[in-house]
Amino acid sequence: MSSLTGPIGVFDSGLGGLTILKELATTMPWEDFVYLGDIARLPYGTKSQQVVAKYSNTCANFLCQQGIKALVVACNTATAMALPLLRQQLSIPVLGVIEPGVRACLDISEKNPILVLATEGTVKSEAYLKEFQRQGFHGKVDQLFCPLLVPLAEEGWFDHSITKDVIRNYLSSTDISQYGALLLGCTHYPLLEQSFRNVLGDAVPITHGGALLAKQLASFLGEKNLLQTQPRPRAMTFLSTDQIKASLPILNALFTENVFFKTIDL
Numbered sequence: 457m458s459s460l461t462g463p464i465g466v467f468d469s470g471l472g473g474l475t476i477l478k479e480l481a482t483t484m485p486w487e488d489f490v491y492l493g494d495i496a497r498l499p500y501g502t503k504s505q506q507v508v509a510k511y512s513n514t515c516a517n518f519l520c521q522q523g524i525k526a527l528v529v530a531c532n533t534a535t536a537m538a539l540p541l542l543r544q545q546l547s548i549p550v551l552g553v554i555e556p557g558v559r560a561c562l563d564i565s566e567k568n569p570i571l572v573l574a575t576e577g578t579v580k581s582e583a584y585l586k587e588f589q590r591q592g593f594h595g596k597v598d599q600l601f602c603p604l605l606v607p608l609a610e611e612g613w614f615d616h617s618i619t620k621d622v623i624r625n626y627l628s629s630t631d632i633s634q635y636g637a638l639l640l641g642c643t644h645y646p647l648l649e650q651s652f653r654n655v656l657g658d659a660v661p662i663t664h665g666g667a668l669l670a671k672q673l674a675s676f677l678g679e680k681n682l683l684q685t686q687p688r689p690r691a692m693t694f695l696s697t698d699q700i701k702a703s704l705p706i707l708n709a710l711f712t713e714n715v716f717f718k719t720i721d722l
C-alpha cells in the first residue's frame with residue numbers, strides 16, 4: 457500500500473538511472489527518493505530475460521521493504537523484460553521508461569524512420585517496436601545496440617574523445633539524416649548526450665523519456681493525493697550493490713543537495 461510519506465523507489469542496473477532520478481527529483485522537489493543501482497550485476501543488457509527478471513524482482517522487493525509509495529524501473533532492459541511481472545506482483549504503482557520514451561519521441565517527430573539506441577536485450581525483446589505500434593506509430597523503427605557505451609558512462613567518460621569515437625563507430629554505416637528522431641533507449645546513454653551532440657551536430661533531434669516519465673508520475677501521485685506539495689527537507693538515498701569509484705562525481709554533477717550513500721548486500 458502506498459502512503460504519502462513513503463519515498464519513491466528507483467532502480468537501474470547501475471548509474472544510468474540517475475538521469476531519470478534527476479528528472480524525478482526536479483519535477484517533485486519535496487519527495488524523498490531511494491535509488492538502487494545494481495552495480496554488482498551490471499550489465500543487464502547482455503543477459504537473458506529470466507536473469508534480468510530475477511534481478512529486477514530482487515531490486516523491486518528490496519525497495520518495497522523500504523516502504524516506497526511508487527516504483528520507477530529506470531532501466532530500459534528491466535522495463536522491457538520485467539515490467540509486466542513487477543506490476544503483477546506489487547501493490548504499488550510501477551512505472552517503466554519505454555512508454556514515456558516512445559511518447560517523447562513521437563512528440564518531436566511523427567516522421568519515419570526513427571532510430572532507437574538501446575541494449576542488446578532491449579533491442580531483441582522488441583519492446584520498443586511493440587510500444588511504437590501500441591501508440592499508433594506504424595512507420596519504420598530501426599534499432600541498434602551499443603554495449604560499449606554502458607561502461608563508458610559508468611566510468612564517467614561523458615564527453616570524452618574515446619566515447620565520441622565509439623559513437624561514431626556504432627553509427628558509421630547509418631545515414632543519420634534520414635531519421636526523424638534518435639531515441640536514447642538506455643538510461644546510460646543520456647549521460648553521454650554531449651558526446652552524441654558533438655558527433656551528430658544538428659543532423660537529428662535526440663530525445664529520451666525521463667522528463668515525461670517524471671511528469672506522468674507527479675500527476676498520477678497528485679491525483680491519488682500521494683504527492684508531497686509542501687516545502688520540506690527531503691531525503692535522497694543512493695544505494696548500490698557494490699562499491700563504485702565513479703559514483704560521487706556523477707552524483708555531484710547531477711545533484712546539489714546531500715545524498716546519503718550506502719553499499720548494500722542483495
Ligand code: DGL
Binds near residue numbers: 498532642
Ligand atoms: N541502464 C540500462 C538500460 O536502460 C542498461 C545498462 C545495462 O546493460 O545494464 O537498459
